[in-house]
Amino acid sequence: MYNGSSIITTLISQPDSPFFTVYKWEIHDQTSLDHEHGPYTLVSIIDGNGILTVDDQQYSLHKGDHFIIPATVKSWIMDGELLAIASEPTD
Incomplete structure (x- = not known):
């Protein structure tokens, strides 16, 4: 899925994983994101540099x-050039 020039890929979700949905975020420029599932999003920056803006x-x-x-x-x-893996608990 494209979000502007960024690419959001779902790596695993239900029914393959009953506990978490895992995404790969390829961030290229400013990208707005929100929670898809669950009470939090856990993010790991795999490569690159950028800025996170919250409130x-x-x-x-x-x-x-x-x-x-x-x-x-x-x-x-x-915002920036980032590769991230994000996971959210499944509802």
Whole structure:
């Protein structure tokens, strides 16, 4: 699935995994994202650098970073050239 110039790929989901949905995010420029399932999104930056923006607060992202976006955050923006793996618990 394309989100602007970024590519969002579902790697695994139900029924193959009853517990998590896992995505590969190929971020190329500013990309708006939100929760698809579950109470949080766990993100691992596999390659690249960029910026995460949540409620007008910016955080630098680099290869090797890991973070959780809680359910209280409805949407966020990632910008830069990043490869990330994200997982969400299945409802």
